Amino acid sequence: MQALMKWLTRSGRVEVGRQQEMGKSMDLAHEAKARGIKYFLISYLDLFGHMRAKLVPAAAIGKMAKEGAGFAGFATWLDMTPADPDLFAMPDPASLIQLPWKPEVGWLAADLWMDGKEVEQGPRNVLRRQMKKAAERGWEMKTGVECEFFLISADGKAISDGADQAPKPCYDQQALMRRYDVITEICDSMLALGWNPYQNDHEDANGQFEMNWDYDNALITADRHAFFKYMTRAIAEKHGLRATFMPKPFIELTGSGCHAHVSMWQNGTNLFSDDAGELGISKLGYQFLGGLLHNADALAAITNPCVNSYKRINAPRTTSGATWSPNSITYTGNNRTHMIRIPDAGRFEFRLADGATNPYLLQAGILAAGLDGVENNRDPGQRLDIDMYVEGHTVKDCKKLPLNMLDAVRALESSQVLKTGLGENFVKSYAKMKHAEWNDFTKHLTEWERRNTLDC
Numbered sequence: 001m002q003a004l005m006k007w008l009t010r011s012g013r014v015e016v017g018r019q020q021e022m023g024k025s026m027d028l029a030h031e032a033k034a035r036g037i038k039y040f041l042i043s044y045l046d047l048f049g050h051m052r053a054k055l056v057p058a059a060a061i062g063k064m065a066k067e068g069a070g071f072a073g074f075a076t077w078l079d080m081t082p083a084d085p086d087l088f089a090m091p092d093p094a095s096l097i098q099l100p101w102k103p104e105v106g107w108l109a110a111d112l113w114m115d116g117k118e119v120e121q122g123p124r125n126v127l128r129r130q131m132k133k134a135a136e137r138g139w140e141m142k143t144g145v146e147c148e149f150f151l152i153s154a155d156g157k158a159i160s161d162g163a164d165q166a167p168k169p170c171y172d173q174q175a176l177m178r179r180y181d182v183i184t185e186i187c188d189s190m191l192a193l194g195w196n197p198y199q200n201d202h203e204d205a206n207g208q209f210e211m212n213w214d215y216d217n218a219l220i221t222a223d224r225h226a227f228f229k230y231m232t233r234a235i236a237e238k239h240g241l242r243a244t245f246m247p248k249p250f251i252e253l254t255g256s257g258c259h260a261h262v263s264m265w266q267n268g269t270n271l272f273s274d275d276a277g278e279l280g281i282s283k284l285g286y287q288f289l290g291g292l293l294h295n296a297d298a299l300a301a302i303t304n305p306c307v308n309s310y311k312r313i314n315a316p317r318t319t320s321g322a323t324w325s326p327n328s329i330t331y332t333g334n335n336r337t338h339m340i341r342i343p344d345a346g347r348f349e350f351r352l353a354d355g356a357t358n359p360y361l362l363q364a365g366i367l368a369a370g371l372d373g374v375e376n377n378r379d380p381g382q383r384l385d386i387d388m389y390v391e392g393h394t395v396k397d398c399k400k401l402p403l404n405m406l407d408a409v410r411a412l413e414s415s416q417v418l419k420t421g422l423g424e425n426f427v428k429s430y431a432k433m434k435h436a437e438w439n440d441f442t443k444h445l446t447e448w449e450r451r452n453t454l455d456c
């Protein structure tokens, strides 16, 4: 890690193109020797966000870096069959992260290839395609993500801290400090990795935490987001606990969101910033925001990807007083009751996504929807400065979010914008896998159904 940090310090905050160029030429075998890396994890996320990897000894990394690590794609959550040829995960050397808690292992994010071609449904591939489209305009999207998670018991049944029972536990210092050892081990790791973490807190639900690090280029943020989830789970396990990013693990408590702060840059200038614009946002910023509003129902299939996601959005009030999640497709100023909040000049916060979202698809979806807004001059209309939780019913013709995963997936399938933006084949594969998941879910008989229907 020292070597990587020195490299970053020497080059400063390099643009991703330059960083990738430097990374591509990075000789991983040489890096292994210089940094004492014995094994590499060549890693990718499948469509459902599960992290898959091969553990490769440093002696074999030269060949793997050239040819990729082989996988049977159908055995993971990808739309493939046993008749398909080998799937190759091609590591991106620029993504190298030496595990802070096990420095003899180097983690590498990978893009997916098959038959000498990029795999269209590969989540990191989807994001890179989107970023290329923005780069053709000379633009670079930068984002920061706010990852919320619960620390629960190893068996997954309850929050891990029996004393964490306050009815309004947000920012609870006593409960935060009872988890000091876990939270600071994660934060120390981010400091060592040069991510510039700047705050950690106890969130709005009992057992829930959030940790924040600096925003950056969307691909860097997506790699870090993917790694953060792995790191948080791994460090929690070291402490005999379990970390979960499940959107709504406890029905009466606030769920885990993944708010994203978005801005667009060109040659060091923030294109969303305009002192003369309403709330300091430029015309381009409002067009981009308009694209997110226009496509939100279809986008929900990506930002809120599972059955459980719809227990977080559209949810009744939690015991803490508010759900912290949107229930309608609206935007506002510095007000946490809408889907998009403009907290400050030059950026906005997209509050729809939850902890289950695939880090690469989240960024790709935001960019595809936003670029549609720009290309088609989507007008977001007037912002709403009301408490949406209390006065939402007074807004006429307010677009609502999908009420369940099936509605969201159907909206995605009929969205020409996202099919064109993210790729027809990606949408087809993703929707097919999600329909299979929904069908599996409907095979389960719930206790609620029995209680309400036995005597019908």
Ligand SMILES: [Mg+2]
Pocket: 146, 148, 203, 210
């Ligand atoms: Mg939060």
